[in-house]
Amino acid sequence: MSPLSAILALLSLILAGLAAYLFVKLGKQRAELALLAEDAKKKEASQAQVMHTTKLASLGQMIAGVAHEINTPLGFVKSNAEVIGDLLTEYEQAVAKCMTGVDFLLNADAATFERAKTAVARVRMELANAKGLIEARELLTDSVDGLKQMSALVINLKGFARVDRDGMDLVDINECVQSALTIASHQLRDRVTVTRELAKLPKVRCMPSQINQVFLNLITNAAQAMGEEGRLAVRSRVLTDTIEVSIEDNGAGIPANVLPKIFDPFFTTKKVGEGTGLGLSIVHKIVQGHGGTIRVKSDVGKGTTFFVELPIQQKEARK
Numbered sequence: 001m002s003p004l005s006a007i008l009a010l011l012s013l014i015l016a017g018l019a020a021y022l023f024v025k026l027g028k029q030r031a032e033l034a035l036l037a038e039d040a041k042k043k044e045a046s047q048a049q050v051m052h053t054t055k056l057a058s059l060g061q062m063i064a065g066v067a068h069e070i071n072t073p074l075g076f077v078k079s080n081a082e083v084i085g086d087l088l089t090e091y092e093q094a095v096a097k098c099m100t101g102v103d104f105l106l107n108a109d110a111a112t113f114e115r116a117k118t119a120v121a122r123v124r125m126e127l128a129n130a131k132g133l134i135e136a137r138e139l140l141t142d143s144v145d146g147l148k149q150m151s152a153l154v155i156n157l158k159g160f161a162r163v164d165r166d167g168m169d170l171v172d173i174n175e176c177v178q179s180a181l182t183i184a185s186h187q188l189r190d191r192v193t194v195t196r197e198l199a200k201l202p203k204v205r206c207m208p209s210q211i212n213q214v215f216l217n218l219i220t221n222a223a224q225a226m227g228e229e230g231r232l233a234v235r236s237r238v239l240t241d242t243i244e245v246s247i248e249d250n251g252a253g254i255p256a257n258v259l260p261k262i263f264d265p266f267f268t269t270k271k272v273g274e275g276t277g278l279g280l281s282i283v284h285k286i287v288q289g290h291g292g293t294i295r296v297k298s299d300v301g302k303g304t305t306f307f308v309e310l311p312i313q314q315k316e317a318r319k
Helices: 003-106 113-129 132-156 173-183 208-225 279-289
Strands: 169-171 192-198 204-206 230-238 242-249 293-299 303-311
Touching: 003 113, 003 132, 169 173, 169 208, 173 192, 173 208, 173 230, 173 242, 204 208, 204 303, 208 230, 208 242, 208 279, 208 303, 279 293
Parallel strands: 192 230
Antiparallel strands: 169 204, 230 242, 242 303, 293 303
């Protein structure tokens, strides 16, 4: 074999070996990429399951609040209806007596006229004292107010009723805030003074059920952080290309060493059984998924403020 042939044979062996090495290397890389893709799918499925579970937890919390809110006006509407029934019965009895007296007077002769007159005067007094219609009217007015409260609550539930709907809509974020305050009102009433400073906002394209979940979670957390005589301030405003909603409470505050961890999954400062640690993690994921940001400022012993920013021009939210 000539030297040139030997060199070419050696080069052929080297190239064959290199090709075999590259083939094996590419095979391993393909396998690694397949494993990474499978892990990504599993992680996405796990995150979707966590999101779904948290949505169901929010739905359960919402149902409990709605039941409480509806039960109060429903109770006094029922009570008013029962009292109105008693008042009308009393009034009917007084009217019946009056009619008997009137009939007696109409049929009276000279000898019985004075007795008839006395009887009519007595039943007239009873009729005057039976203020059933006046009181019934007042109770009906109260009942109508109670029914209006329940109607307003049901209207505010529209966004929350679509917990599993991921459709994008143009939404007035102030309406989401007001709805969340209504749903959480059973945790705020008689204990927390709520201040609303809501500016006129342009509509934002978002998933309403998810944004409602964000505000309900933040308001609920604020309510739980405050004791008696709490103060909650909810504000909205327009920035350059975003809208901002801030939720400020005068609760216990968050320690500086805890603050960086509050958006971590499964991190919670609540007692065992009182929290899953998923609330703020999901809130963070939802806000980021809409191209927004969430930040927090807190002073121990003074309170905490969460700031949620959402872009005004938003084409599509990431799931």
